[in-house]
Amino acid sequence: MDSRINQTKLIATEDDVTPTVLAAMEDTSDPRLKEIVTALVRHLHAFIREVRPTEAEYEKGLQILNTIGQQTDDAHNEAVLFCDVLGASTLIDLINNDGMQGETMSALLGPFYRGSAPECSFGETIARSETPGDPLILSGRVVDVNGQPIAGATLDVWQASPDGLYENQDKDQADFNLRGKFTTDSDGRYLIRTVKPAGYPVPTHTTTGDLLRAQNRTPMRPAHVHFIVSAPDCKTLVTQIFADTQDAMVNDVVFGAKDQIAGNLRLHEAPLDEYPQDQAPFYTCVYDFVLKPGVPSFPEPPIKGKVS
């Protein structure tokens, strides 16, 4: 039946709106676009019917949408932040990465991935300027789901300074401080020198912060280091390794913490034979990343650079 026949009748009541709008979209050429937008209309209208917003509330909602765009610039991504605190990013992450083949669990990308980090040699430090915090040596292997090491895998790593800011948020940190790209050796091993991460608050000076305050929620994330691990013919892994208490992990404001990606940090109060040039005290964390077969793909960086 030609759906446009439905539109010969003008909208008269609340109940007419959804079928009329869906009928108007009937000729969408791209089937996936049609599925997405018609589902959006059905759920949006159902949401509106449930909440029955006043006109003032609708105005406020539209203002919030506009501020999310206005507050986004090269060094800040409000849309990512907003969707992260609503749990949408973690839900989408788990729908697309269920861990069922034995691969390492993923975690949300977050708004602070810059891309184009400098290439680092095996064991190089990513602390590029004076950075507080205890030294941390991260090491392990990148392997496939059969446990075979993957030589030449790439680990793109980034973390906040223990004083709570990513370098792009902080004029006092060197460009690309605590960011770097490492490659596994012929045994699939990687070695990264950095500082022990600390928990930090997500940015709270924008719309998302207003929401968190209204909800009496903590803005804190548990301490973690971000990784994008990739290799040819493997699904790219976007994840985070956590270095915090169970309590901090349970209360992650963006719901990214998972048991399987909790790192096991060990404090060394005396030098280790393995790392003769590293002065104690320092921490080590050994973690093996497991990649499953797939086609590599890389997220668009949510930000481009530093605050000016």
Ligand code: DHB
């Ligand atoms: C991270 C920070 C955020 O503000 C967010 O929304 C998600 C993740 C992070 O740095 O890990």
Ligand code: FE
């Ligand atoms: Fe982070």
